[in-house]
């Protein structure tokens with residue numbers, strides 16, 4: 001595998017208007033994109049705008065009425081409110097690009113070994129309900145597509161965002177051809193967690209040592225029971241100590257060791273990555289943590 005041959009996809013070509021002071025850090029995606037180029041981690045020729053998902057790709061994971069309700073802005077206020085964002089055409093376009101982009105990431109990872117979306121990891125979106133800044137579930141749409149097309153037989157989802165992936169679990173949690181590991185903060189949203197195949201909840205203030213040991217144990221538990229052909233990695237960095245939403249106390253070094261552990265665990269099997277959450281103040285700390293994940297990947301590959 002050769003780093004220069006890897007492809008990356010971004011969604012910041014679509015700008016989403018948000019009210020001033022909104023908690024969602026929309027600018028981190030653009031800042032990450034810029035930093036990866038200016039720090040010579042990714043060459044501009046490797047970066048591609050994410051294409052929009054088509055309805056066929058959404059329908060494997062979502063209800064038709066929900067998809068059309070999002071697109072046409074016909075969901076009720078009560079149905080839309082849990083998403084935590086304001087409806088706009090750009091928001092819908094960007095959500096379609098996150099799903100379409102992640103589908104491209106999985107295809108690229110299958111043929112080249114590794115690929116990543118500079119966005120995504122929308123693991124709180126359910127079949128007929130969005131929440132927690134997630135409208136459509138990129139991992140579920142991509143997983144069900146690859147399985148239906150028989151491009152892979154078994155997919156391992158490693159979800160290391162500080163928030164539990166309740167949407168992934170509500171859509172994929174009962175399948176035997178998907179295995180979801182979610183390692184998250186016990187006291188973090190969502191407060192009603194939907195069971196994954198393996199959930200590991202960590203107490204507030206958990207440090208690098210506790211976290212890395214828990215991850216090691218979880219990965220060791222999966223290896224003998226689930227023979228995957230591919231990994232989807234949700235590399236959220238909201239478990240950083242400085243994060244405004246996360247309850248864990250990881251350092252930059254701890255997060256880099258975590259990423260290294262995941263890449264080594266893949267043992268050369270295709271790895272499709274999405275960046276997941278990150279809400280540090282200032283946002284530059286989150287961007288730094290995401291950049292580090294790509295640095296670890298580049299070093300590893």
Ligand SMILES: [Zn+2]
Pocket residue numbers: 161162163236238276277278
């Ligand atoms: Zn999160």
